[in-house]
Amino acid sequence: MRLLRDLTNITFLELDVTSTKSIASAYRTVENQTGGKLHYLVNNSGAGFVMPLLDSDIEMGQHLFDVNVWGVVRVTQTFAPLLVRAKGTIVNNISTASCMGLPYQGMYCGSKAATRLMSETLALEMKPLGVAVVIVITGNIRTRYQGGSYFSSxxxxxGVYARGEQGHPQMEANLYATKVVGDVLGGAEGTIWRGAQSTIVKFALAMIPTWLMNQLAVKGTGLDVMEI
Incomplete structure (x- = not known):
């Protein structure tokens, strides 16, 4: 966040989305500083985990869901009164990984799929309250996020996938942010697709049969040539 420190209209708050105490503290500060209204809530925090499902640590997976799924629910529930008063907007940043299974990212895909479907439900439930919900299906973005196994071969x-070095196109974070902010401030509702290859994924899911999508998903991952 150091790149934002020189901006005069920014207030930094500590917020751990897995801690109800931390969320409540942030809520009280926002409520006091905004006169009890919040026009935009952006749920952007998330955790990643790259590992074959058979080798995945369950406790790590539970923490992943605690951040990616329940963190979004906790924060949204807490800040809902401020959003309703402002007739505001909730923006949930999800992932193209919510739309299809990807090798070595089963737990991550599962967490994002759960968040996407919950967000679609949230949009229906918040609309009568005057609150819009924007679901951002995010493609590849250039950021710093990134023994005894059947998959040892x-x-x-x-490791290439864990380090984000698979060679897929990536959108620069500033360009992505500019596009998403433009969408939200322009009054977008429902689902939007931003980030490198997100539009390709959108149309591929609609046009390409599942069996072919599965073949494309494993190509080059090692699963197509793995030997046991």
Whole structure:
């Protein structure tokens, strides 16, 4: 967040989305400083985990869901009164990984799929209260996010995915932010697709049969050549 420190209209608050105490503290500060209204809530925090499902640590997966799924619910529930008073907008940043299974990202895909469907439900429930919900399906963005196994023969290839070095196109974070902010401030509702390859994924899911999408998903991951 250091890039924002020189801006005069920014207030930094500590917020741990897995802690109800931390969320409540942030809520009280926002309520006091905004006169009890919040026009935009952006749920952007998230955790990643790259590992074959058979080798995935369940406790790590539970923490992943606690951040990616329940964190969004906790924060939204807490800040809802301020949003309703302002007739505001909730923006949930999700992922193209919410739309299809991706090798080595089963737990991440599951968490994002759960958040996407919950967000679609939230949009229906908040509309009568005057609150819009925007679901951002995000593609590849250039950021700093990034033994004893059946998959040991392709461990190097899995590492490529864990480090985000698979060579897919990536959108610069500033350009992505500009586009999403433009969408939200322009009154967007429902689902929007932003980030490198997000539009391709959108149309591919609508036009390409599942069996072919699955073949494309595993191509080059090592699963297509793995030996046991």
């Amino acid at each position: 392709i461990a190097e290839r899995i």
